[in-house]
Amino acid sequence: EAGVAQSPRYKIIEKRQSVAFWCNPISGHATLYWYQQILGQGPKLLIQFQNNGVVDDSQLPKDRFSAERLKGVDSTLKIQPAKLEDSAVYLCASSQQTNTEAFFGQGTRLTVV
Amino acid sequence: GDSVTQMEGPVTLSEEAFLTINCTYTATGYPSLFWYVQYPGEGLQLLLKATKADDKGSNKGFEATYRKETTSFHLEKGSVQVSDSAVYFCALGETGANSKLTFGKGITLSVRP
Numbered sequence: 001e002a003g004v005a006q007s008p009r010y011k012i013i014e015k016r017q018s019v020a021f022w023c024n025p026i027s028g029h030a031t032l033y034w035y036q037q038i039l040g041q042g043p044k045l046l047i048q049f050q051n052n053g054v055v056d057d058s059q060l061p062k063d064r065f066s067a068e069r070l071k072g073v074d075s076t077l078k079i080q081p082a083k084l085e086d087s088a089v090y091l092c093a094s095s096q097q098t099n100t101e102a103f104f105g106q107g108t109r110l111t112v113v
Numbered sequence: 114g115d116s117v118t119q120m121e122g123p124v125t126l127s128e129e130a131f132l133t134i135n136c137t138y139t140a141t142g143y144p145s146l147f148w149y150v151q152y153p154g155e156g157l158q159l160l161l162k163a164t165k166a167d168d169k170g171s172n173k174g175f176e177a178t179y180r181k182e183t184t185s186f187h188l189e190k191g192s193v194q195v196s197d198s199a200v201y202f203c204a205l206g207e208t209g210a211n212s213k214l215t216f217g218k219g220i221t222l223s224v225r226p
Binding site: 045 | 155
């Protein structure tokens with residue numbers, strides 16, 4: 001089966017610009033996650049969707065980050081405006097339901113200069 | 114809150130050496146425990162998991178036992194190969210409907226011929 005697809009793979013932007021990442025989860029997976037992985041650290045959950053509803057966004061910096069999952073399939077994560085400390089790899093993952101194995105995409109490496 | 118602590122790295126071993134990567138956790142309730150691996154240029158993928166105390170997860174020659182009394186989930190392999198060179202992440206999954214993965218910092222393993 002096809003895995004989790006993410007695009008772009010790499011992005012370089014200047015601080016204060018905006019950027020968007022796209023994720024297509026595995027077909028039929030109800031749960032979708034966005035993680036932020038800063039260099040040298042483990043992934044940190046930003047937001048979790050169950051179908052098209054938000055389950056957990058407690059660690060999402062809502063003043064600059066937003067995410068949506070229209071129709072319970074694809075998802076986009078946006079940063080506006082970006083800061084230097086947002087430089088990281090943004091990982092999307094999906095699972096059939098909560099409490100089951102999560103499958104990860106290859107991630108988008110963001111560099112803010 | 115829940116947390117995962119991994120031993121400091123990086124780790125460099127010769128081929129066929131014995132591997133132990135330590136992982137301890139702090140959690141309320143009864144989480145599931147995971148080891149994820151990230152090979153160079155690839156996304157995170159599940160290596161093994163254990164869902165309750167005394168369970169042993171195993172895959173590709175790797176093993177880890179869920180030890181509730183010591184709150185540990187150490188990863189072991191009897192004889193490592195060059196192809197095992199990767200970054201290894203220990204993670205815990207909360208129980209309940211809003212489960213999410215909490216990751217450790219990860220440790221880089223390099224195996225030399």
